[in-house]
Structures are given as C-alpha cells and as structure tokens.
Amino acid sequence: MSLDSKIPSGPLEKKWDDYKSHIKLVNPANKRKYTIIVIGTGLAGGSASATLAELGYNVKTFCFQDSPRRAHSIAAQGGINAAKNYQNDGDSVYRLFYDTIKGGDFRAREANVYRLAQVSANIIDQCVAQGVPFAREYGGHLDNRSFGGAQVSRTFYAKGQTGQQLLLGAYSSLSRQIGLGNVKMYPRTEMVDLVVIDGHAKGVIIRDLVTGKISVHAGDAVVLASGGYGNVFYLSTNAKGSNVTATFRAYKKGAFFANPCYTQIHPTCIPVSGDHQSKLTLMSESLRNDGRIWVPKKQGDTRNPADIPESERDYYLERKYPSYGNLCPRDIASRSAKEVCDAGFGVGPGGQGVYLDFSSAIQRLGEHTIAERYGNLFQMYEQITGENPYKVPMRIYPAVHYTMGGLWVDYNLMSNLPGLFVIGEANFSDHGANRLGASALMQGLADGYFVLPYTIGNYLAEVGFGKTPSTDHAEFKKAESDVNEQTNKLLSIKGKRTVDSFHKELGKLMWNNCGMARDEKSLKEALTKIPQIRDEFWKNVNVPGSGAELNQSLEKAGRVADFLEFGELLCLDALTREESCGGHFRTEHQMDDGEAKRDDNKFCHATAWEWKGVGAKPTEHREKLEFENIKLATRSYK
C-alpha cells in the first residue's frame, strides 16, 4: 500500500490557509450527532478534547491518571517556541520552520512543520487569554529566552514550569467543557484495544483501573494523544506511567508505526545514582543559557571542581561549536558528553557525568538573578543529589527523553486507518530525527487547538453522521474477549520474576545496544535477545492479585508486554536505517570529526512499519520526504 501524505498543493506558505478554506464542514447542528473518543489528556489530548467540545461534538476522553491535570506534559520545564518576533531579533515563521527542519536533521515533513510554525503564534495568544501566567518584562509585555538549536529568543516560559502552566491552561478549558457536560471524562482508565470496523477506527476497549471492569465505547473517530514510548528504556525522563500501549495496540490493528528508532537523548539529566534508580530527572535545557559545560582536561581528575583552574578545564561544546556553544542541539550535546565520558574525562561516581557550571553566570549576574531564572530547578537538583548547585557545579549526563517516532499520520493527522487520528508525541510527523527544545509543547497544543479540530471535521463530514456502530458489533466482542484473555493469561502464569525485573532487563539491553550510539552488531544482538526475554516473560512473570481490583502490577504487566514487542520493532527500524541522523547515531556512519553522516540518497524517507504478528518481520513502507523549499544541507552548528 502506498503512503499518501495528502499534502495540499500550492506554495508552502499558503497550503494551510488554502486547505482550511476548502475542507468540508460539519453543520453546527449536526456536530452533536458525532462522538469522538480521545485517549490522553496532556497538551495534545486536553486541548483537542476541549476544542472539539467547544465546536459542539460529543467527546469522550480517557486518561490513566487520577485526574486529567496530571498528564506528563506537566513536567516540561523550559518553554514553548513561537514565531512572534517580539524581541525584534529577526525571527519569522520561516526561520522557526527552518530551524525545526534543520534541528530534525531533514527527516520531517516540510508541510507539517511549516504549519506548526504558522500556528505557533496563535498558541501563545490562546494561552495568555486563558490566564497562563507567562513570564513578563517590567513593562508588562511577555519575556522570551533562547533555547538550543536557535539563534533568536523565541521561547516563552513560566519560570521552570512552562509545561505545568500550559497543561493547566488546557485542563481548565477541558474542565469547563466537562462542567458543561460536553466532555465525558473517564480518569483512571486505560485503553487496551482499538476497534476497527470495515477498515475504519470506530471504538476502543477500556479497562477501569479501579474496578478492573472492561467497557466498550463506540465513536465516529478515535484520537490517540497518548504520548511517547521512552519508557521502553526503563530509565528515562518520562513519568512512570507513560507507555506505548495505546499506539502499539493500534499498530497491531493495522496502523503503521513510523520511525520508532528516533528517540531523543536529552543532554542535561541528573546522573544515575544506583541500581534502585526508577527514573531520571531532567534539568531544563534553559540552564544551558547561563550554565557552561565542561570536564577536566586531565583524564580521571578527581579534584574538587573549584580547585581545577580555568586553564585545566575543557569547555568542549564552546570549543567544538563556537557559534552555538552550549546551545547546540540536544543530540549533538548528548553525543559530545558521551564522547568525553567514554574517553575517561567524565566526573562524579563512575565517571558518567559532566559539569554544568553556573559560577561565571553568578559572578556576572549575581546569585539573585540566577535564582530568579532557575530557582526551582536548583532546588530540585539539590533535593535529589544533596549538593548545592550555587556552590558546586551540577553534574549532568544524557538520558532518554522524547520520542520523535510514532504512528504514521498524513497532513490531516490521520493514520493510515481512516478515523484514527494521532496527535502530539504519539505521532511521528513534526520533529524528524531530533526534537529541538521547546518544540514538543508547541506541537502538542498546535495539534490539539488548531490543527485536528479542522482536519477531523473534514473526515467526519465525509463519513456522515448516524454511522456510529453499535457496541454489539462482532469486532467489539472479539476485541473485548482478546483483552480478557490476555489479562487472564498474565494472572495465571504465577512465575518467579516480577514485572519490573523484566522491564529493567529490557531497558538495559535497549540502552546499551540501541541507545546514544548503535551499530549493526549491537542491534542484531538486541534482536536476538529481546525475543528471549519476551519468551521468559510469558513463562515466568509473577503478577499478583486479580483482574477485578486496583492492581498496579497487572497494569504494568500489560504495558511491559507491549514494550517487549515494541523494543524489537525499534531495533529493527534502527538496523534498517543505515545512516546517522539526529537522535539516531549509527557508529558506522559518521564523519571524520565524529558528526552524524546522513545518506540522503537512500534514506530521505520516513519508514512506516506494518504489523505482521509476534516475532514475524513487519512490512516496511516508505514515505519519501520531498523538500521543495529547503535545500538539504549538512547540519552544522559550528
């Protein structure tokens, strides 16, 4: 089957406006006759649910947390980009578009990214109108800061809690619609299967996480806004509940999974402290505005950092990338940190760390200014490590952060399964092989507030109302019985190992063999070992309790079962893509100076995988990426 991206014709800057002017509309009186199911309440799902309900659709929204306010978008710290040019420093829609395409190493779809840059300015307007307390200048106007991968200040922020404030904005709009009865909200539930009827997504199977009850829900369209899959690595900056289940089960029902090997490694995380470590904590990228990254020039130098004179410090990012310096993109900063640590220059226990040093900024600006900019982050760092970053430099190391791959979608944000829309981190479309800072929040809200509400209407108008299937349909019955069967199987194994022990084993293998650097040998090894871990899981896992109660082990078991299949897909994708780009670094493909070496002749495409069964090789489909407006260039931040 060919992948039709449905990119509208015409000049890049007019595509979206022309598209909006020509799409089919649903009569306002008919909107309430449609039911839309939304999975997830982060920036994408929350904003989409609120907006679709405002438009008049019937919306049913599901989240696994106890409240829609707790979605993982809340943890984003640094900011959100928008091409407002408030700083008069030369920003424009085109420049934001170009930076994002270049940041993604020319592996994103041009038309989607341009649209993202276009609507970015509306997002800020919308959020301010909702009462999001963005940082302000003394004159009362909005403040901006700069972020990695850009040479303009276009990042809007609310202290170090931008994700929280944007999410609370979307949550408040969602709450308003729940209060009005336009959204039926189902917290503490999990989507465990997608129902496809005659090739169209028409419903979901839901497990109530408190009672264990399975329920079926039919709709005219299903929107997945369920986030990314970084927890396949076990240790990541993702919340513990973040999982691949909704997208993976949709994949098993026929939706294509695109570019799963594109996982972003964030350069500024707090290093691992021991085997008990359950997750990694990110220090906002905004810290790189004032923090300088360095390691000692001498290998294995264990001196107190204050005792190491300037002349014996290697500010390696400033040395290697003089124009971007500490603000080079995440993949480059991460790889550079790994390089210096692998070469024996790392600091802290185990040598897996580099310094992020604020001493010169504190000298220049005073502790008060630094505290005002990053106070809560410094506090968090001290809480976790027991060290005061005002006095000693922070220690940081890269960690898995964001996943750019996801279900394949066309320009309408619709997957290859009609009626299944995928938005935010759950889709693959906007970030290419690498995500620049402050662009995930932008995409989540762009999709939810300003893109999906148009494109889904076009689909619904074509399908027509009154076509919602009955939940008595055989596909619902089958999906429901499959779900019950899997639950019973997990509970009946009664083996010797815990779910977490399998997750940790998989995660370690993924990080070592398919982490910041991958090669043919490591990937082939992972592809041999993952099925072995999976086999053992299904023979030897111990899930206590029953399916008819709040059972956190059972929840985890279902998700880890999916990661054990998904991990294999991720490694297969990484093996197939014989080039280096952004967050996907194949050591066989690098320049003489260690920079990533793309192969535009062979790999200027998105890879979308089609499920063929457990252990069977999925079918590869390719969407060729056409760059009409940008000349593919070697990415340079020097």
Place this chain on the structure above:
Amino acid sequence: MDLKLKVWRQKNSKEKGKIVNYDAKGVSPDMSFLEMLDVVNEELIVKGEDPIAFEHDCREGICGSCNIMINGEAHGPLPGVTTCQLHMRTFKDGDTIYLEPWRAKAFPVLKDLVVDRSAFDRVIQAGGFVSINTGGAPDANALPIPKKDADVAMDAATCIGCGACVASCKNASAMLFVSAKVSHLALLPQGQVEKKERVKNMVNAMDKEGFGNCTNQYECEAACPKDIKRDFIRVLNKEYILS
C-alpha cells in the same frame, strides 16, 4: 540502612484497613522515598504477597500524584517537597516510619495509600477557568500585565493539586487549594469578567464535596510542597465577600 515501616493496608473502599509492619533493609540514602517502596514491593511480590499500592507518576515533584502521610505529615518531614522528592538521606538507620493515606471525607481511600481526589477536579469544573473559546484570541502583548502581578499569579498557579493541604488540616479544608486557583485568575486581567461568579461557584462546589471550614491554623501552608502562601486564603475571602 534498615528501617521499620508501619503501612496502612486497605483492600478497597469498602473493607476496613489496618496498619501492617514491614522491614525495609539495605536502604540507600540516595533512594527517593518511592524507590524505597519499590524495593519493598519487589520483595513482597517475590514472596507472593500483595504489593503496597501507592500513587505516583512523574517522580519529579510536579504532577501531584504522590501522596503519603509520612509519620503524620503530608509528604513527610521536609518543607517544600513532594513524597517523590523526599530522599532517604532524611532518615536514620533504625527509624520507624508510618505510612498512611490522605485522611479526608472528600478523599475516600481506594486501596492502601491511594485515595480518590476527584473532588478537586469537580471544584475546578465549577469555575476554575477563563471562559475563552479556542481561536480568535487577541495578540498576547495586547494585554500588558505588570510583572509583579504576573509573578504573584504564577506563585498561586504553581499549586499541583496534590491535596496535602486538605490532608494536613484538622477540618480537611480545601481553602488553600481553592484560594490558589481563585487568586491566580483574580490577579490577572483575563480573570476579571467572571471573577464574582467564579469564586461563588468554586466555594459552593468545595462545600458540596464535604471539605471542612478554615480555622486559620495554616497547617496547609506548612504542608504545601509548592509553598503556596496562606495570603491567598485572604484573597479568596476578600473575593468571596465582594461577590
């Protein structure tokens, strides 16, 4: 270090609960409180026992999921931190630690340390928003807001809705939570139009959910992991009277 845990175990909202003793051995000072519980749970599962259910997600102190009364204090002994950001270096070898769920009529226990806090969502649904539809918002800089006001609004908006204020109040009052949202929006020009209706609706919703009254003892402020100030309760009272 080795610790003794006394944990509230309750199968579900209908059955009675009780304190059960557990040993936590070989605890590293670098572990977070929740990582210590992870280790205990792994051992329980291997022994064939039901692990202790507790709520958590981001483990970065921002999602507001984690909620444990630790030795009678919401989120434990340190000021300004959530349970997930409480590290075991705060405790000493041989300590006995009590773990209980939030205690409030409006937050019924679902299992062990997990409670139902949906009452907070219903209070927000009653009015904790600005009624602006998507699209058509004016340019963000068309509405200048003094930095001082934006900063104070941000301080109020920092509330993570964890419920520590309710859990630590002898009346299980939700005044700090409600005051944070009311103040956040009342301090900004965007929130002015609906400000009277908002405060009335939210206070009514709060009462309906069974939260108690405030008697100005400020245990809420002391327990708040985000340092939400009691001054906002003054703002709430003022706004309520003016409405």
